[in-house]
Amino acid sequence: MNTGVKITAFAAALAATFGTAYGVGKGVGPIGEPAKAEHSGHTAQAPATGGESAHEGHEGAGGSKGSEGSKGAASGGHAGHGQEANAPAAGGLTVSEDGYTLALGAPTTKAGKSTLKFSIKGPDGKKVTAFTKEHDKELHFVVASRDLTTYHHLHPVKAADGSWTADADLPAAGAYKVFADFKPAVAGAKNITLGADLSVPGAYTPKAMPAVKATADVDGYQVRLGGTLDPGKPGDVKLTVSKAGKPVTNLDPYLGAYGHLVAFRAGDLAYLHVHPMGSGPGPDVSFMATAPSAGTYRLFLDFQHEGKVHTAAFTVRAGS
Incomplete structure (x- = not known):
């Protein structure tokens, strides 16, 4: 992350002082007040x-x-559903993009400590083994609960065959999503963020x-x-x-x-x-x-x- 940067579509990503805290977004009062219009890994x-x-x-x-943000899938650069016309495309909404696929080892795991396994499949269907290092890592892996009250930025380990493993500690049953943020080490490749669902079986009540x-x-x-x-x-x-x-x-x-x-x-x-x-x-x-x-x-x-x-x-x- 460096000079003028933007939220584009793992990633997010996302910090410093304001002499006075001012509004975040249109129709929003000073940060910390309710909106008026709409109101280690x-x-x-x-x-x-x-x-x-x-x-x-x-x-x-x-x-x-x-790194550049992911392009809107099948949009030809136009804004997607619910997106401002001039805004960059959001990422992590699909499991596949530009021929690359996030292959999660299993769609479920247990509450507490567990090891998540995954790989990135390339356009040829094989596991990708070469990535361009960005922000000191070849790939960034994030897990977030669907209610966005739990968040982990993990540091997975890659095997020689392109398989990845990441240790996670998920606090409770519920719906989660994993994100893989990477850039293939091929000419002309762009940064890609892929997302996949992960669930922890058991009684679940989303938090506000x-x-x-x-x-x-x-x-x-x-x-x-x-x-x-x-x-x-x-x-x-x-x-x-x-x-x-x-x-x-x-x-x-x-x-x-x-x-x-x-x-x-x-x-x-x-x-x-x-x-x-x-x-x-x-x-x-x-x-x-x-x-x-x-x-x-x-x-x-x-x-x-x-x-x-x-x-x-x-x-x-x-x-x-």
């Missing part, structure tokens, strides 16, 4: 009602070039979306969100990290950046790439983001400090 698990406790696209903090709030407390840190998230046009999304009332000015680089942000659209879990703008090492980390449509989004910020990764989560609304 690291993990984040939000409460059912307000209180945030907890990323992409993936991009370096003053390092690597940002956490309330819109300008701050998130996680592991003794406070992260403040400010900026704008507007449908169809880029806007600044900034976050500020502090601890014990003091700004954190020595964030560690993590995946080539000082902050890693992933955003999802509520409802269909469209995965949005968000790229940082080279800020850091804190307390501010800033991103350029474009929402593909109006709606509610969940943003997950990963940041590392003193060798440990933390995840802060936010609910925001874009548009009226």
Whole structure:
């Protein structure tokens, strides 16, 4: 994640200070107030009602070039259903794109600790073994619950034959979705984000979306969100990290950046790439983001400090 970047369609991806927190999206008051018009892998698990406790696209903090977002499937570049005409396409909505397929080893797993197995099949039907490294990794793998209250950015391990394994700890029964964000190591290849459903059998009651709030407390840190998230046009999304009332000015680089942000659209879990703008090492980390449509989004910020990764989560609304 690097210079001016956008939320395109694993990714998301998705952070720094605002002197004053201003509205996120059209028709939305200051962050932390209800909208008026419409009103480690690291993990984040939000409460059912307000209180945030907890990323992409993936991009370096003053390092690597940002990856391009996935094109809209069979759209010829036009906006998809429910998407603003000028907005980049959202990703992770299909299991296959441009001949590449996310092949999940099994569609179900158990609650608690388990190992997820998957591969990326190429246009020839064989497992892909060569990827272009982006943000320090050949492939980024994210698991999120359908209600967006649980989030894991995992670090899978690839075998020589192109098989991947990732250790996950899913807290409870329910519906989940996995995302693979990668770029094949072939000429002219673009970044692709694929998504597949994963379920954990058992009694399941979806949690309510956490309330819109300008701050998130996680592991003794406070992260403040400010900026704008507007449908169809880029806007600044900034976050500020502090601890014990003091700004954190020595964030560690993590995946080539000082902050890693992933955003999802509520409802269909469209995965949005968000790229940082080279800020850091804190307390501010800033991103350029474009929402593909109006709606509610969940943003997950990963940041590392003193060798440990933390995840802060936010609910925001874009548009009226």
